[in-house]
Amino acid sequence: QVQLVESGGGLVQAGGSLRLSCAFSGRTFSTYAMGWFRQAPGKEREFVSIISRSGATTYYADSVKGRFTISRDNAKNTVYLQMNSLKPEDTAIYYCAADPSYGRTDYRSYHSWGQGTQVTVSV
Numbered sequence: 001q002v003q004l005v006e007s008g009g010g011l012v013q014a015g016g017s018l019r020l021s022c023a024f025s026g027r028t029f030s031t032y033a034m035g036w037f038r039q040a041p042g043k044e045r046e047f048v049s050i051i052s053r054s055g056a057t058t059y060y061a062d063s064v065k066g067r068f069t070i071s072r073d074n075a076k077n078t079v080y081l082q083m084n085s086l087k088p089e090d091t092a093i094y095y096c097a098a099d100p101s102y103g104r105t106d107y108r109s110y111h112s113w114g115q116g117t118q119v120t121v122s123v
Contacts, residue, residue, distance in 0.1 A: 002026045002098050002112035009094060009117030012086055016121070020081040022096030022114055029077040030054070033102035035110065036070060036081045038092035038119075045095070047105040051079060057102065064090075086121045093118050 008020040022034070036048040049060045049070040058070050069082040079096060094117050097110035104110065 002032070004096050004098060004112060004114035006094065006096050006114040006117040009119045011120045011122065013122050014086060014088055016086050017082070017084045018086065018119060020083065020094055020096075020117060020119075022079045022081075024077045024079070024098060027098075029072075030074045032098040032100055033104075034070075034072060034079040035097045035099070035104065036079075036094060037097060037107050037110075038090075038094045039116075040092040043092075045107040047107065048094070049081065050102065050105065052102040059103075059105070061105075083119070086119075088121045088123050091119060091121050 003026045005023045012018055033053050035050040037045050038048050039045040047061050048064055051058045051070045051072055055072045067085045072079040096114045098112040099110050
């Protein structure tokens, strides 16, 4: 089955940047659309961004549009999330998810998840 391992989280000051990575294994990466989601303490998991199988199409939550960039390297079986101009409200555990179909923004539609990586943005 699909295995996902996130990395790259950490503590950063407001206005700073981080790049998250998600390593994919177990299936053919290029046949899966990929998504990033996040979950803050006491809140429901929420959609951040998705990218199509080829990487040609992306979509973002309004809250991160213009600040975050999703990308993928199908040769390296990895999806990335470049996060710039970070805000304290971006603090959350960030998860990557995989699905054969592109376009799913509801976390309940995904069945393959990583363990998450913590992102903390200080004021």
